[in-house]
Amino acid sequence: xxxxxxxxxxxxxxxxxxxxxxxxxxxxxxxxxxxxxxxxxxxxxxxxxxxxxxxxxxxxxxxxxxxxxxxxxxxxxxxxxxxxxxxxxxxxxxxxxxxxxxxxxxxxxxxxxxxxxxxxxxxxxxxxxxxxxxxxxxxxxxxxxxxxxxxxxxxxxxxxxxxxxxxxxxxxxxxxxxxxxxxxxxxxxxxxxxxxxxxxxxxxxxxxxxxxxxxxxxxxxxxxxxxxxxxxxxxxxxxxxxxxxxxxxxxxxxxxxxxxxxxxxxxx
Numbered sequence: 001x002x003x004x005x006x007x008x009x010x011x012x013x014x015x016x017x018x019x020x021x022x023x024x025x026x027x028x029x030x031x032x033x034x035x036x037x038x039x040x041x042x043x044x045x046x047x048x049x050x051x052x053x054x055x056x057x058x059x060x061x062x063x064x065x066x067x068x069x070x071x072x073x074x075x076x077x078x079x080x081x082x083x084x085x086x087x088x089x090x091x092x093x094x095x096x097x098x099x100x101x102x103x104x105x106x107x108x109x110x111x112x113x114x115x116x117x118x119x120x121x122x123x124x125x126x127x128x129x130x131x132x133x134x135x136x137x138x139x140x141x142x143x144x145x146x147x148x149x150x151x152x153x154x155x156x157x158x159x160x161x162x163x164x165x166x167x168x169x170x171x172x173x174x175x176x177x178x179x180x181x182x183x184x185x186x187x188x189x190x191x192x193x194x195x196x197x198x199x200x201x202x203x204x205x206x207x208x209x210x211x212x213x214x215x216x217x218x219x220x221x222x223x224x225x226x227x228x229x230x231x232x233x234x235x236x237x238x239x240x241x242x243x244x245x246x247x248x249x250x251x252x253x254x255x256x257x258x259x260x261x262x263x264x265x266x267x268x
Contacts, residue, residue, distance in 0.1 A: 001229055005030035008078035009226065010071060012061055012118055013087030015042035017187030018137060020049065021215025022084050025223045027053055031082065034074040036067075061087045061114035068121045075125045081132040082226040083122040085115050088137065088159075089189070092150030094260060104151040111155035112162070119166050123175050131174025135225045136163050137218070138181045140241050144249040148256045156181075160237050167235035176234040178225045183241025184250070185213040202251045208243035 009026045013019040014035025023033045027050060036059040037043050043056035055077060059070040074080055092099065092107040119134055126132035141153035142160045160179055167177040184203050186194045193199050194212050204210040221240045224230055239245045 001029060001223060001227055003030045004082070004227060006078060007081040008032045008034070008074050009082035009084065010074035010080070010122065011035045011084040011086060012059075012067075012070070013037055013137075014054075014056070014084075015039060015046045017189060018182065018185060018215050018218045019084070019086040020046050021219040022086060022222045023054055024050055025216070025219035026082065026084075026226065029223065029227070032077040034070070034077060036061075036070040037087065061085075061118055062109050064117050064121075067114075067117050071121045071125050075129070080125050080129050083118065083126065083132070083134045084137070084222055084226065085118040085122070085134060086137040087114060087118075088139075088156075090150065090152040090155075092152060094148055094150060094256075096150075099150050107151035108155045108158070111152070112158040115159050116162060119162065119177065123166065123170050123173075123177075126175045127170075127173045132176075133226045133230070134166070134175065134177045135222045136177070136179040137222075138163070138179045138237065140181050140183045140239065140244055141249070142181060142237075143239075143245055144247075146249045146252070148252060148260075163237060164235050171234055176225075176230070178230070178234060179237040180218060180221050180225070181237055181239045181241060181245065182218050183207070183213055183239075183244040185215060185218060187215060198254045199250060199252060203244070206244050206247040206250065207241070208246065211242060213240070213242060 009031040011023045014023045015037040033054040036057045040058045057070045057073045059066040088111045090107045092103040138159045139156040142156035163179040
């Protein structure tokens, strides 16, 4: 791929996992990378792991003032061309009949509203810069049901539609918007799942390319969609999951039965 020199990039949730991998990949091709997240300690550690070449700003993507400030910070480091909307997560798990409503709302706010705010303010800066690319990190849970995952898959499905809506609206201004649906990727968030056991075995049985993904697998796809090589691609949701989307969602019964009790998975 070509150089990203003299361009700036913002990666939300860049302190670890997929976000950190994306930051490293954009740096490797010359971009001035800014990472943001809620933990300053984690961000500092990430910058050290990136060789001190990246910058960071503390920002919660659900806070409009903070994400706007993060975009402004990145735009001051060069011509802003790339925004990776990676930040997300979930506090909402369990049977739908007994799901915690506040946890549901918090997860929807983080994933759907937080991504919207990132696109809202990021797109303004990209338009002012003459165009660019937004790459949103979604999840296979957006397309393949993950039982007992609560609001997570629902919120990521909203993110996928947001990608298409934003791509349709922003294309005329030279801003491309695409999404990536990772499968199970070896990060801190899934450390236990990626270890040997029935859940991992089930994941692998659902993958034509039967291995756990690495952050670098996602970062390579992000780099392509963020750069000029994909200049005629917008509104796409790319599955980077070893082919998992071709089959079914994972079976977490062994984990959730021990957490909630077998009977409680099916009734209030």
